[in-house]
Amino acid sequence: MVHNAPAIPAAGENIWRFSPFKTGISRQKSMTFRFKKQDEEIIMTESQGELFDMFGLKQENVLQKRIEDIFPQEMAVFKREVYERALNGESLTYESKLNGIPFLAAIGPIYKDGAVSEVYGFCVDLSERVQVETQLAESEQRFRSLMDHNIDALFSLDLDGKFTTVNKACTELTGYSETELLNMTFDPLMMPERKSIAIDQFNDALKGKSKMHETRIRQKNGEIRQITFTLTPIIVLHKIHGVFGIAKDVTAKREAEKELRETKDLLESVIYHSSDAISVVHLTNYSVKVNPAFELIYGWSQSELNSGLSSHMLPIVPHDKAAESERLMTIVKHGGYVKGVETIRLTKSGKRLNVSLSLSPIYGENGDVVALSAISRDITEKKLKEKALKESEEKYRIIAENTTDLIGVVDLQGDVKYFSPSNRLLLGFDPSIYDGKKIQGFFHSDDRPKVKFAINEMVQTLKPVKFEVRCKHAHGHWVTLEANATPIINDLGQPESCVVVARDLTERKQTEEMLRKSDKLSVLGQLAAGVAHEIRNPLTSIRGFLQLLQSKASEDKDYYEIMLSEIDRINSIVGEFMLLAKPQAMNFTKTDLRDLLRHVISILDTQAILMNVQIYFESEPDLPEIWCVDNQIKQVFVNMLKNAIEAMPTGGSVHIHLRKQENYVIASFIDHGCGIPEERLATLGEPFYTTKEKGTGLGLMICYKIVENHHGKILIDSKIDEGTTFSIMLPIHKNKPVSQ
Missing domain, CATH: 3.30.450.20 (PAS domain)
Structure with missing residues (x-):
């Protein structure tokens, strides 16, 4: 009887074990x-x-x-x-x-x-x-490693079709666990319509017929997978004990093949029905494939090209483009791509066509370029249209760049796409100033709602609109423009931008203003001519009798003074009417404005003292004398100084500066009164418009007329609560009599 006894080695491993063999010692050392x-x-x-x-x-x-x-x-x-x-x-x-x-x-x-x-x-x-024993263990390990690490499903079946061994890939393919598979046959995996075929395939394997098959199986979760499998008989000592199988999931492969077939069919359909000429030239035997569009455009059939082609260059390449074609072919042979090259190609009849050419390499199994694909599009008509469009654009460009009107293209968000060079002439800006800015920012804030309303109307009606807008000039003043905006319609029938043609209305506005003032003066002159004499005669009688009554009155003499003062005021107004009504004799003499201003200051000095106003006079040395009607210029200076004094009822100072600027002598009257609002400056000088409580507006109007008759200008600069400056610009030589 054999007894076993354990022993523990120093290394911690069982190196002692009692033999399981009781007999049968072989002849060994x-x-x-x-x-x-x-x-x-x-x-x-x-x-x-x-x-x-x-x-x-x-x-x-x-x-x-x-x-x-x-x-x-x-x-x-x-x-x-x-x-x-x-x-x-x-x-x-x-x-x-x-x-x-x-x-x-x-x-x-x-x-x-x-x-x-x-x-x-x-x-x-x-x-x-x-x-x-070691070799046997290693063999078993290799087999198990092959089973466990093989990406294909490996399995064995006994004679009844029951699984005896399965690897991990087999469980992943079927969805069943190893335990579940080892307790079932292959029958649950088979599709109902394929079961009889599967049994026949299994029996053929048991008969020694090893063959690859393809079928569909149902996974545990019900999902259908496409597989290929091979069944091989297991033979031990010349006896079949079962079947060994290898299965591979080809579902993704079959779907990819299906997609590839569909893509191939689609590609062939696109090539066949494409309106572009498509050709494929093989580099080994120079065989050619072309689509119907190629034959239609160039007149060469595929059979004609294949019968006489001895190189990759087709007969559609003209001689003067052969070098270019060879260079492009070389690029493609080395794996490059050519896209949208515009060149010339020939038809079979010799007609030259403008084409857009794209070339691509076609690779073989070894990664080498085996063929060249060419796609050419006839752009002859397009080129002609582009030429005509370019000529038309050139004409309009010349017009746009040489017209005095402002021409621009603006999108509906206000971004400027183009402005003509006339922008420099009208507004003083280079057109580049609008880059990255909204055009609305250059409009007067009061005009923006009006422009927005007009553009909205254009968008809704798709018709041109007209509007007036004030735009800022580079020098800071505002320029009134008359603008016509015409919508640009896109392919969808929607407006995407507009063309604006604008014209400077400043001169026209000034002319209209002058006509308006002239009409007023004409009416005023007629009124003065018809009424002045009728008013002055009764005034003379009234004043005479009032003076007579005043001399006899013993009381209420203040009332007589008031009445006489008011009659004098009426007489003064009538006098101003008469000045407008009848032409004045213009007797120009050489006058020193410094002396004239000193005289005016002496006249109004008393009034200034009474109103607590100080008058300061400064003049540049060596001022030239000017040609003027001294009494009229004196009247202007008196009016200006009087207005400056009256603008400061609580007192202050008036500064008078006399200086020369180019061909003018400028007299500036500066007060520190309440100032004049900006919106009222434009109406100063009109009859009956005044900022005074008892003023008529005729005095300043007469000043404007006198200065205008002297070919001069009146400039006004006023700021609220800071004061006003009236500058009288009188020419030095312009009024010189011809005889002098």
């Missing part, structure tokens, strides 16, 4: 040995055989030696235990390894006089068996 117990020590008394030498043992080192002196400590401990059991009458076998040699040992007791006197044993070399 072996040795015999004997041990006995002496004074509680186990001593080797005999040892011989080939295996003894293979262990590297020597007689003198082992005979009569203790176990502990012969073997390593761990083995010695194990052997003492085993030999103790043998000395107690047991027979044992065990396997171990010494100096790298595996062996099988058998020991048993030797009896003498009914008692165990020694232990006898022998051992044989197990190297051959261990090698066979």
Whole structure:
């Protein structure tokens, strides 16, 4: 009977194990040995055989030696235990390894006089068996690795079609776990309409017919997968034990192939029905494929091209474009692409066509360029239209760049797309100033709602609109423009921008204003001519009698003074009427304005003192004399200084500056009164318009007329709560009489 005894090696691994073999020791290298117990020590008394030498043992080192002196400590401990059991009458076998040699040992007791006197044993070399076992284990590991790591589903079936082995890929393909598969046949995987075919395929494999098949299976979750599989019989000792199978999921591949076929069909349909000429030239045999559009445009059929072509250059390339064509072909042969090159091609009849050419390489299986694809589009008509459009654009460009009107293109958001150079003339800006800015920002704030309303009307009606708008000039003043906006309609019938043609209305506005004022003056003159004499005669009588009554009155004399003052005021107004009504004699004399102003200041100095106003006069030295009617200019200066004094009822200062500027002498009257609102400046000088409580507006109107008759100008600059400056510009030489 065999008994097993465990042992623990120093390295922590089980290097000792009792042999499962009870008999059948083969003829291998072996040795015999004997041990006995002496004074509680186990001593080797005999040892011989080939295996003894293979262990590297020597007689003198082992005979009569203790176990502990012969073997390593761990083995010695194990052997003492085993030999103790043998000395107690047991027979044992065990396997171990010494100096790298595996062996099988058998020991048993030797009896003498009914008692165990020694232990006898022998051992044989197990190297051959261990090698066979190792090879078998490695083979099993390789098989298991092949099963576990193969991306294809591997399985085996017994004769009843039941799974006996499956790998991980098989569980992933079917959706069933390994346990579930090993407890089922292949039947649940089959589609109902394919089951009979699957059984026939399985039976053919059992008959030794190995073949690849393709079918559909149903996964555990019900999803359908397309697979290919091969069944091979498992034959052991000339007997079939089952079937081994390899399956591959080709669902994605089949879908890709289907998509590829559809893409191919679509591509062929696009090429066949394309209106562009398409050709493919193979670089090896120079065979050509062309679509119907190619044959229609160039007049060459595919068969004609294939019958006489000896290079990749088709007969549609004219001689003067051969070098260009060769250069483009070289680019494509090296894997490059050519897109939208405009060139010339010939028809079979010799007609030259403008075409847009695109070239692409076609690659073979090895990644080499095997053919060239060419797509050409006839753009002859397009070129003619472009030429005509360019000529038309050039004409309009010349008109736009040379017209005095402002021409611009603006989108509906206000972004400027174009402005003509006349913008510099009208507004003083270079057109580039509008880049990245909204055109609305250059409009007067009061005019923006009006412009927005007009543009909205244009968008809704799709018709041109006209409006007036004030635009800022580079010098800071506002320029009134009359603008016509015409919508630009896109292909959808929607307005996307507008063309604006604007004209400066400033001069026309000034002319209209002058006519308006002239009409007023004409009416006023007629009124003065018809009424002045009728008013002055009664006034003279009334004043005479009032003076007579005043001289006799003893009381209420203040009332007479008031009445006489008011009559004088009426007479003064009538006098101003008469000045407008009848032409004045213009007797121009050379006058020194400095003396004239000093005289005017002396006249109004008393009034200024009474109103607590200081008058300061400054003049440039060496001012030239000017030609003027001194009494009229004196009247203008008196009016200006009087207005400046009256503009400061609580007192202040008036500064009078006299200076020369180019061909003018300028007299400026500067007060520090309440100022005049900007919107009222334009109406100053009109009859009956005044800022005074008891004014008539005639005085300033007469001043304007006198200065205008002297070919001069009146400039006004006023700021609220800061004061007003009236500047009288009088020419130096312009009024010089011809005889002088």
